[in-house]
Amino acid sequence: MADIASIQEFSLNKTPHSVAVGNRRYLWITTNSKTVVKINPNDPNSAQSIPTGEYDLTAGVMKDPVSENERIWMASPARRDPILVMETYGNYPVTAIPLEPDAKAESITLRTTDKGTEGQPNISYSLLFAEPQHSYIGILPVPAQGGVYDKMPIGRSTWLWDVAVTTAADKKTHTYWATGQKDTTVSPARNENGLYRRLPGQTAWEKVEILEGEQKPFYIIADTEAVWFTATNPNQVVRYDIAEGTSRTVSLGDAVPQQLVFYTNDKVWVASSKGLHEIDRRQPGPGSMVNLPNGGGAKGLCVGTNGELWYTNPTNKSLGKYSVPPPPYGGASLAGRTQVVHQGKSAVHMKDHVEHPLIVEYVSNGHPVPGIPLTCRIEADGATFDDGSKERVILTDQLGRVAVPPVSAGLIEEVAILSVGLGDSEPHATTTLRITQG
Numbered sequence: 001m002a003d004i005a006s007i008q009e010f011s012l013n014k015t016p017h018s019v020a021v022g023n024r025r026y027l028w029i030t031t032n033s034k035t036v037v038k039i040n041p042n043d044p045n046s047a048q049s050i051p052t053g054e055y056d057l058t059a060g061v062m063k064d065p066v067s068e069n070e071r072i073w074m075a076s077p078a079r080r081d082p083i084l085v086m087e088t089y090g091n092y093p094v095t096a097i098p099l100e101p102d103a104k105a106e107s108i109t110l111r112t113t114d115k116g117t118e119g120q121p122n123i124s125y126s127l128l129f130a131e132p133q134h135s136y137i138g139i140l141p142v143p144a145q146g147g148v149y150d151k152m153p154i155g156r157s158t159w160l161w162d163v164a165v166t167t168a169a170d171k172k173t174h175t176y177w178a179t180g181q182k183d184t185t186v187s188p189a190r191n192e193n194g195l196y197r198r199l200p201g202q203t204a205w206e207k208v209e210i211l212e213g214e215q216k217p218f219y220i221i222a223d224t225e226a227v228w229f230t231a232t233n234p235n236q237v238v239r240y241d242i243a244e245g246t247s248r249t250v251s252l253g254d255a256v257p258q259q260l261v262f263y264t265n266d267k268v269w270v271a272s273s274k275g276l277h278e279i280d281r282r283q284p285g286p287g288s289m290v291n292l293p294n295g296g297g298a299k300g301l302c303v304g305t306n307g308e309l310w311y312t313n314p315t316n317k318s319l320g321k322y323s324v325p326p327p328p329y330g331g332a333s334l335a336g337r338t339q340v341v342h343q344g345k346s347a348v349h350m351k352d353h354v355e356h357p358l359i360v361e362y363v364s365n366g367h368p369v370p371g372i373p374l375t376c377r378i379e380a381d382g383a384t385f386d387d388g389s390k391e392r393v394i395l396t397d398q399l400g401r402v403a404v405p406p407v408s409a410g411l412i413e414e415v416a417i418l419s420v421g422l423g424d425s426e427p428h429a430t431t432t433l434r435i436t437q438g
Contacts, residue, residue, distance in 0.1 A: 067405030336364035368400025382410020
């Protein structure tokens with residue numbers, strides 16, 4: 001049940017856009033002031049502003065999925081419009097992945113592909129972005145290989161806004177989804193609002209005919225069963241059932257919807273000009289709304305490492321934290337949990353390298369949940385993750401899964417304990433790795 005008393009807001013003194021969890025649990029907030037704000041979630045008042053050089057109005061932000069990379073990725077639909085990658089240590093250098101000279105990048109999302117077999121995973125990552133000026137969805141390998149990326153031209157008179165991906169049970173085959181808007185102020189003018197889909201093996205994008213009249217779609221997310229997007233004129237959240245080809249809408253009245261996320265209790269949360277809206281993931285209905293304590297409106301949204309919700313409030317130039325209350329006593333709990341889906345080697349020799357020691361999934365009410373930041377830990381005297389650390393935060397992919405970072409065995413005979421879970425909010429899924437002399 002929504003509860004305004006569970007919200008805190010913290011001043012940024014800058015107009016924020018998006019927020020994401022990065023390495024070491026830090027939050028990263030993009031702003032229109034040529035800066036990115038770094039915040040320790042345990043001390044949200046100690047914000048650190050980091051300059052991004054000439055780049056302002058950065059939009060989407062995403063943690064780098066490669067375990068040893070301490071980076072964030074950003075989209076910049078400003079005067080000069082590349083994909084940006086920032087190292088999150090030292091002097092925070094920023095590297096631009098250039099697109100066409102007049103290109104834009106409205107949004108970014110992560111695509112995970114398992115090119116291996118069930119017993120021997122081979123995980124690769126790509127960044128997807130929507131480029132509206134030249135009308136394509138871009139696919140950029142992570143780590144980036146010289147800035148080379150693939151294009152999926154959309155072939156529609158629409159201003160692309162956001163992109164999502166769904167993946168078949170084989171973990172290799174992808175379907176792509178995009179939202180686009182009518183816009184007569186750009187050149188060339190665009191005359192179509194739409195939800196678009198590109199099926200596996202196809203080159204053409206088809207329009208999914210579910211919008212009402214002149215309804216304009218915005219942000220989009222997807223899980224294994226449905227695609228969700230926000231729209232205005234009228235203000236709605238729309239759920240499209242992939243298997244059935246049916247849709248259901250939730251009216252937000254005069255609240256203008258913005259970003260949306262899947263949550264840990266089988267709900268979807270939506271940011272809007274009025275506050276935060278909670279919607280049932282299986283049976284979307286009116287749901288509930290929590291107003292913001294100091295007014296304004298919510299725009300960016302993400303789930304924190306202990307299951308809290310973080311949102312940006314551009315009107316108040318602030319960052320908000322919402323601790324979602326548990327269900328009332330005796331009420332049904334749909335709290336998610338982390339479970340093991342693949343375990344690699346159980347014993348290795350000292351100095352060995354274990355590529356995929358564990359793959360887990362986060363499940364709520366029997367359904368995998370994308371976008372949940374799981375904390376991976378290793379308890380050992382000598383063994384560490386491949387970057388030398390003993391704790392990493394990794395977001396679940398479009399199938400709700402996380403690949404635990406590779407492990408480097410040390411010079412000590414021991415039993416290392418590997419665990420993964422949603423921060424300290426649940427018992428972790430755990431396994432052991434015995435390290436021997438050989």
